Amino acid sequence: MEGPLDELLAQRLAKLEALREAGMDPYPPRSTRSHTSAELVALVEALAPEQHEVHGVEVDVAGRVVARRDMGKATFIDLQDGAGRLQVLLRQNALEDGLYDALRLIDLGDFIGVHGVPMRTRTGQPTVGASRWTMLAKALHAPPEKYHGLADVEIRQRKRYLDLMANEETRRTFTIRSRTIAAIRRFLDARGFLEVETPILHESESGAAARPFLTHFNALDEDRVLRISLELHLKRLVIGGFERVYEIGRNFRNEGMSFKHNPEFTMIETYEAYADYLDVARMVEEMVSSAALEVLGTTRVTFRDREIDFAPPWRRVTFYEAMREYGGPDLEEFRDTLSLRRELLHRGIEAPLTAGYGKLADEAMSHYIEPNLIQPTFLMDYPVELSPLAKRKPGNPRLVERFECFIGGFEFGNAYTELNDPVEQRARFDDQLALQAAGDAEVELLDDDFLFALEHGMPPTGGFGMGIDRLIMLFTGQSSIREVILFPPHKTIHE
């Protein structure tokens, strides 16, 4: 460390030494806790109203010192633990010898243990009346300000431990995130899905259209890309005979950041043999609404000032119908790339020359449809050019059996009746290569090994992918993806 020690740090280091001199280890190896804060509160609240003490019971509680009110010969300290907050009352005449004077060695942020009796204060608040306290871990820096908390977004994200310490809202957000993922696992496990793990280091980018992160595999002396999708490995498992599989894992797309995009993000993908996209839609609405009910206690949330209800059934509308409904170009009328591009340009919408029909239709969808889909909606039956991995819709070769689901004005899920015809899959792959050759940098690529696998036969399969981070945004009401990621990326700080 350079320069003179910060004054506040020096004070705390001095207290740490004073603790040692008083015979108290500031970082003892063991601690005792008989009750969490919540358990202690429950214990006291079970008392009859006129009783002020739980007789014949002594407890040990522990936590971080988050507030302190010094009253002369009595001191109140608020402890925070994983279950909440708890007040302890330390009185000179109730504490063992010397321990009251030693309270001056306790700072905000320290972890202490308190032994005493459960009681109620004059105002009725559950409290531990202390007879002993011990230092459990001395903190050398002050925690964030007690009332306003920590507001600086950069510090909140770079030093998330301070954010969690200071802001209940942050603790809530990431608790919901964890519980939601657990609820989804339980849902799928109960339906006989196997959770699997597939490689993150891929030989080439596949399964989606995105630029990859690059790395090098030293032991093989070969370059690798970080996966942009889980899709092709999971389908290989269905080909191998696992009928229901899912993976929850990180994808990496080396592209821009926005309120709904983070370069590394968590996806869940599910594949179910003998199911089609309609079966998948029913599963998705049930999975999401039941997770909401389980974790939030309701299927209704507020997101960006709009009330959203996850309760099934969700609205189903076709891509073509929605385009007409929301004033976009009629795709029955503009059936080829040239005419659609002309129409979009006429409407003042970006329509790059390198974009194929699928990309143009997608552009129109983003512009006309997506912002209007606030309540959970399945947008069904996409143009085939946009969906090289999806099976064609019987009776209409221009469309595929695919839906994307939208909530709150953005997409958070995508599903197909998977294309399992290896010959057609190879042809669609070639179409993508042609688009790439024509200058479109964002095409969905396959790999030969996947095509070879597909040639061994894949049962009819319904597949689904969902951005977990976006779902958590909806569940927690956070309007930025960075608020639902514990450690979002930041530029390195150089000295």
Added chain:
RNA sequence: GGGCCCGUAGCUCAGCUGGAAGAGCAGUGGACUUUUAAUCCAUUGGUCGAGAGUUCGAAUCUCUCCGGGCCUACCA
């Protein structure tokens, strides 16, 4: 990538029409044995993000850079 905005004490923020760096919380000393944003008295603490420029004089004006946020465009 484009537009707008922010960076002042450990934390939350004033100060910005240029003229001696402030408040609250935290800290330190003191009073107080049922407080809970405790209260009261006193008090320490600053490379005003960095650098250059204009000026007698810059936290304040100009430029460059660094970091961040919001909006916007593109990939989930």
